Amino acid sequence: MDLISILIVVAKVAFVLIVVLHFGALMTWAERKQAALIQDRIGPNRINILGVKALGLIQIMADGLKMIMKEDFIPAGAHRLYHTLAPAIAMFPALVALAVVPFGPSFDVAGRHIELQVANLDVGILFVLAVSSLGVYGIALAGWASNNKYSLLGTVRATAQMISYEIPMGLAIIGIVMTYGTLEMNKIVELQGEYFRLGGLPILPKWGIFYQPLGFVLLFTALIAETKRTPFDLPEGESELVAGFNVEYSGMKWGMFFLGEFASIVVVSALVATLYFGGWQIPYVNLMALPALPRVLLGVATFFGKVIVLCWLQLLVRWTLPRFRYDQLMHLGWKRLMPLAIANLPLTAAWIWMLGGMKS
Amino acid sequence: MSAQIAFYVLALGALVSALGVVLVRNPITSALNLVVSLCFVAGLYALLEAHFVAAVQVTVYAGAIMVLFTFVIMLLDLGTVPARTGPPEGIPKATIMGALGAAFVGLVIHAVRGDIRVPTTAGMAPERVAELGGNSRLVGELLFGPYLLPFEVAGVLLLVALVGTVVMAKRDSVAKSTASRRNS
Incomplete structure (x- = not known):
């Protein structure tokens, strides 16, 4: 490892972190505007700097300032260390999971081959699963350390929900792994650049969604449940639990839960875009044939375009559907999603077998 | 060299947090120490180029089993084990048990001493593993083959x-x- 390759790695890490955090912050604004649109309101439009309103985007800065300047309150009887640690642990998976997601095509510059991916692990998807499974601790600690019954009830709900929906999530991902025969994210994206051909003509790109339509629905549902947003927001059901596991949080610690939630929306979108919508691939355009600069610009723009569309889709779901009842939530997870996800596996296997075996 | 430093950092972390599991009085802290310890061990696996085992270690042990542990501990609200006053009880019993345990481990080592090998990556260097289709594929083929x-x-x-x-x-x-x- 010479200095330049270390710098390249640092630059990639910084890029991914900055993108996730900025997307997360922008999502708070997008969520308000989307909610306003659906509820026939205008949304944030008052706050301005010297008359510049920038579509209400300044609201993000105001929110940030408000959260930083608010009193950071730790309730009596709370476990101080865990109360402080919990938001950081809750935010960690959202920041780390994108490390294995390729956000653009690779290119050569000055004799170096650069992959636009922080870490190309051969266990790619498993890394995402491993990291996201640790997110439960943040929520669990938050509720327990707050010394508040509402918090603990929220935590119990959140933990049960996240464990339940991890199962269909993992099973749906197995479908993708079977289809492409690899766990590596950049290979999955590469393989999605090919086409289903009819008489030599490219008809459809070999995107995950065409191979695994059922898997897509299952994974997307399970991932939305993992982000704990409406219709899966029982852990913070306001009408019963005040605000659930984060009742006793204020200031920037609460802000970290908030930002973590929005960052995880971005992670969900990036993951779904990579697994089901071809990542940075543009259908019918061979990016790898282009020179380095337009290739990278187009590829990265395509990837983030897909991410934005999927983020918007999640906002739409959030403001369209009402909250589930708790038994409906468990019913959906264990009696609907899990059997379907298991059924998806033999279906996928039969499909692969009919197409003449997996490429190996 | 950097691998050695990483090994010692990870091993130290795993040992310290494992000690924490048995030495702290708060059950939640104990369980969380175990989570940290498991993650450090996963790091050791990753250092051995066993990425698949490392990922599974975190997903299954740290991410699933320990979540249930902490969940149950939190729900039961065990509180903190009170500080011990006076001399610890059961020293003779503990000594006998410890000696028996050590004798058992010694016997096992004696029985298999001819087969003890220092693990090497000879023949399975990272490049070779990558050539054969990657770590996960090899583990999968072994698991679903022999x-x-x-x-x-x-x-x-x-x-x-x-x-x-x-x-x-x-x-x-x-x-x-x-x-x-x-x-x-």
């Missing part, structure tokens, strides 16, 4: 244990509910 039967048997064993637990937990509540039905 070791298929032991693997499936282990799976069935876990299932039996699970069903057994449900039966044992249910028996109590079934007896109770039939009793209450009779009374009413």
Whole structure:
């Protein structure tokens, strides 16, 4: 490892972190505007700097300032260390999971081959699963350390929900792994650049969604449940639990839960875009044939375009559907999603077998 | 060199947090120390180029099993084990048990001493593994090839244990509910 390759790695890490955090912050604004649109309101439009309103985007800065300047309150009887640690642990998976997601095509510059991916692990998807499974601790600690019954009830709900929906999530991902025969994210994206051909003509790109339509629905549902947003927001059901596991949080610690939630929306979108919508691939355009600069610009723009569309889709779901009842939530997870996800596996296997075996 | 530094950092972390599991008085802290320890061990696996095992270690142990542990501890609200006053009890018993344990480990080492090898990556260097299709593929081929039967048997064993637990937990509540039905 010479200095330049270390710098390249640092630059990639910084890029991914900055993108996730900025997307997360922008999502708070997008969520308000989307909610306003659906509820026939205008949304944030008052706050301005010297008359510049920038579509209400300044609201993000105001929110940030408000959260930083608010009193950071730790309730009596709370476990101080865990109360402080919990938001950081809750935010960690959202920041780390994108490390294995390729956000653009690779290119050569000055004799170096650069992959636009922080870490190309051969266990790619498993890394995402491993990291996201640790997110439960943040929520669990938050509720327990707050010394508040509402918090603990929220935590119990959140933990049960996240464990339940991890199962269909993992099973749906197995479908993708079977289809492409690899766990590596950049290979999955590469393989999605090919086409289903009819008489030599490219008809459809070999995107995950065409191979695994059922898997897509299952994974997307399970991932939305993992982000704990409406219709899966029982852990913070306001009408019963005040605000659930984060009742006793204020200031920037609460802000970290908030930002973590929005960052995880971005992670969900990036993951779904990579697994089901071809990542940075543009259908019918061979990016790898282009020179380095337009290739990278187009590829990265395509990837983030897909991410934005999927983020918007999640906002739409959030403001369209009402909250589930708790038994409906468990019913959906264990009696609907899990059997379907298991059924998806033999279906996928039969499909692969009919197409003449997996490429190996 | 950097691998050695990484090894010592990870090993130290794993040992310190493992000590924390048995030495701290707060059960939650104890469980969380175990999580940290498991993550450090996963780091050691990753250092050995066993990425698949590392990822599975975090997903299954740190991410699933320990979540249930902490969940149960939180729900039971065990509180903190009170500080001990006076000399610890049971020293003779602990000494005998410790000696028996050490003797057992010694016997096992004696029995297999001819087969003890320092693990090497000879023949399975990272480049070779990558050439054969990557770590996950190799583990998968071994697991579903030569070791298929032991693997499936282990799976069935876990299932039996699970069903057994449900039966044992249910028996109590079934007896109770039939009793209450009779009374009413």
